Amino acid sequence: MHSGSCLCGRIRYGITGPVDEVGHCHCRICQKAHGTAFATYARVSAKNFEITYGQSSLQSFESSAGTKRTFCRECGSQLQFIRDDASHIGIAIGTFDAELEVQPSYQIWTRSKAAWWNLQEGLRSHETQPGEGANSRERYVDAVTIRAYAQADLEALRTIYMAAIRELGGEHYSAEQIQAWAGFANDRAGFSSWLDDSRILVAVGNHDTPVGFGGLQPPSRISSLFVAPGVARSGVGSRLLEHLLSLDLSAASTRYTTEASELSKPLFEKFGFRVTKIEHTTVSEVAFIRYAMHKHA
Numbered sequence: 001m002h003s004g005s006c007l008c009g010r011i012r013y014g015i016t017g018p019v020d021e022v023g024h025c026h027c028r029i030c031q032k033a034h035g036t037a038f039a040t041y042a043r044v045s046a047k048n049f050e051i052t053y054g055q056s057s058l059q060s061f062e063s064s065a066g067t068k069r070t071f072c073r074e075c076g077s078q079l080q081f082i083r084d085d086a087s088h089i090g091i092a093i094g095t096f097d098a099e100l101e102v103q104p105s106y107q108i109w110t111r112s113k114a115a116w117w118n119l120q121e122g123l124r125s126h127e128t129q130p131g132e133g134a135n136s137r138e139r140y141v142d143a144v145t146i147r148a149y150a151q152a153d154l155e156a157l158r159t160i161y162m163a164a165i166r167e168l169g170g171e172h173y174s175a176e177q178i179q180a181w182a183g184f185a186n187d188r189a190g191f192s193s194w195l196d197d198s199r200i201l202v203a204v205g206n207h208d209t210p211v212g213f214g215g216l217q218p219p220s221r222i223s224s225l226f227v228a229p230g231v232a233r234s235g236v237g238s239r240l241l242e243h244l245l246s247l248d249l250s251a252a253s254t255r256y257t258t259e260a261s262e263l264s265k266p267l268f269e270k271f272g273f274r275v276t277k278i279e280h281t282t283v284s285e286v287a288f289i290r291y292a293m294h295k296h297a
């Protein structure tokens, strides 16, 4: 449970659910609206948010088509960022009553960042706004097609693999773990033969550019699933997994298995995989935990 208020205290709000994610927006509209270099918003489910006091002081402004920003008409504090088509809203985190325990994980519209501001390192960064907002996400994933892997994809897949681990792994893994795990792709031949052990499907965007890949090792083990950080959470992983699970299972197999990372586990769970065992393993002598999971076919 979080609560917050505007500067003058006329408006108070409460949030009954968790904060999903916190990020900075460097777009010109946020700069103008907040009167500063960037806006920092906490993403929460709209249904968990409630104005508990002072609704009559809440003013809203449509800053672009389908997007409203609300603020206190008395003191001017920015409060909400609301998109008509989204189930989540942004709350300007400076208005929270207590210090937020969630660290920012991304920064968007870096293309228009203030020249005098140095970007924070270690965050997912987007020059504009890829994959943000329900509509643009759906449009993006609609433009993605799934096809079989070809040798010419090798370099692109190595890049996706390393970038995904380095840029998305920071939330769950130590620097040493990320280095060991991502470093596997430095061995070009080893990486190539790892791919060749499985039937690899590649998700491609415009101009046949790979944006993700996944593998099914016969008969029924999902052996890889990686998505480029720029399109993370846009549905590409789901599309890949859907296709992998539609590849033929041998008649003898009755279930799919995988060893999931902290990164891929939520997606496998969404598809009905369940953890059967937490395994301790090592990569280049660095210890890891992974989740042995299965799903009945």
Ligand SMILES: [Zn+2]
Residues within 6 Å of the ligand: 006, 007, 008, 009, 010, 011, 072, 073, 074, 075, 076, 077
């Ligand atoms: Zn106020």
Ligand SMILES: [Zn+2]
Residues within 6 Å of the ligand: 025, 026, 027, 028, 029, 030, 031, 039, 109
């Ligand atoms: Zn913005």
